[in-house]
Amino acid sequence: GAGVSQSPSNKVTEKGKDVELRCDPISGHTALYWYRQSLGQGLEFLIYFQGNSAPDKSGLPSDRFSAERTGGSVSTLTIQRTQQEDSAVYLCASSLGTSGRSTDTQYFGPGTRLTVL
Amino acid sequence: AQSVSQHNHHVILSEAASLELGCNYSYGGTVNLFWYVQYPGQHLQLLLKYFSGDPLVKGIKGFEAEFIKSKFSFNLRKPSVQWSDTAEYFCAVNAAGGYQKVTFGIGTKLQVIP
Numbered sequence A: 001g002a003g004v005s006q007s008p009s010n011k012v013t014e015k016g017k018d019v020e021l022r023c024d025p026i027s028g029h030t031a032l033y034w035y036r037q038s039l040g041q042g043l044e045f046l047i048y049f050q051g052n053s054a055p056d057k058s059g060l061p062s063d064r065f066s067a068e069r070t071g072g073s074v075s076t077l078t079i080q081r082t083q084q085e086d087s088a089v090y091l092c093a094s095s096l097g098t099s100g101r102s103t104d105t106q107y108f109g110p111g112t113r114l115t116v117l
Numbered sequence B: 001a002q003s004v005s006q007h008n009h010h011v012i013l014s015e016a017a018s019l020e021l022g023c024n025y026s027y028g029g030t031v032n033l034f035w036y037v038q039y040p041g042q043h044l045q046l047l048l049k050y051f052s053g054d055p056l057v058k059g060i061k062g063f064e065a066e067f068i069k070s071k072f073s074f075n076l077r078k079p080s081v082q083w084s085d086t087a088e089y090f091c092a093v094n095a096a097g098g099y100q101k102v103t104f105g106i107g108t109k110l111q112v113i114p
Helices: none
Strands: A005-007 A010-013 A019-024 A031-037 A043-050 A053-056 A065-069 A075-079 A088-095 A112-116 B003-005 B010-014 B019-021 B024-026 B031-038 B044-050 B056-058 B064-068 B073-078 B087-095 B108-113
Touching: A005 A088, A010 A019, A019 A088, A019 A112, A031 A075, A043 A065, A043 A075, A075 A088, B003 B087, B010 B019, B019 B108, B024 B073, B031 B064, B031 B073, B044 B056, B044 B064, B073 B087
Parallel strands: A010 A112, B010 B108
Antiparallel strands: A005 A019, A019 A075, A031 A043, A031 A088, A043 A053, A065 A075, A088 A112, B003 B024, B019 B073, B031 B044, B031 B087, B056 B064, B064 B073, B087 B108
C-alpha cells in the first residue's frame, strides 16, 4: 500500500514569509508525528497527533510553529515569519497508534527540505 | 527526559568487515529501544526494536542489537557488512507504557567500501 507522503519535496522561501508543509499518513494510522532534522543534528521531535488532537506539542520551538490535522488524516505544519534557522528537513511519520502504544513502529515520509533565504 | 548518544558519527568499513555501532541512552525507567536506517535516497525505516523479552534482538538484513540494561546500551551489530549497508543509522529510545515521545540520536553514517 501507499506509504507516508509529504509535499512539497523542496521549498525555498524568503525570510519573513509563511510556509505550509503537508503530510499524508498511511491510511488507518491514527498517530502522526512531525520531526525536524537540521544539518548535523538528529531528529528533533516537534508534535504528536492522536486522531485530530495534539496531546504532545512540547517540541514546537516557538509560537511561529503550528500544526493541525483534519479528518484524522492529512496534517499541515505551518511556519509563520520564517527565519534562516528554520532551514531543515521536516519529516512526518505515522503509526497505528493503537491505544497509544509506545512500541509502535513509525513509518516515515520522504521529508520536505525547507530553505529560508 | 531521556537522551541518546551515538558515539561514532562516521564509520568507514571494507566489505566483509564486522560492524558495531554504539548507542547509549539516559533514562532511569523501563525503555523501548529502536534502530532506524536511512539508505541513500530512501525514507527512514525501522531496522529492529526491543521492548521486552530476549535482550538480543534480530532485525532485517542480518542486523542484531543487544540491550544491556546495566550499561544503558543498545549497540547495533552485523558480522559481515555489504556495500548495500551504506546508510545512516539512528538509535532511538522512549519510555515504556502508553504514548511516549521517541528521542533519536544524532545518527551514524556508515560507508562500506567494496
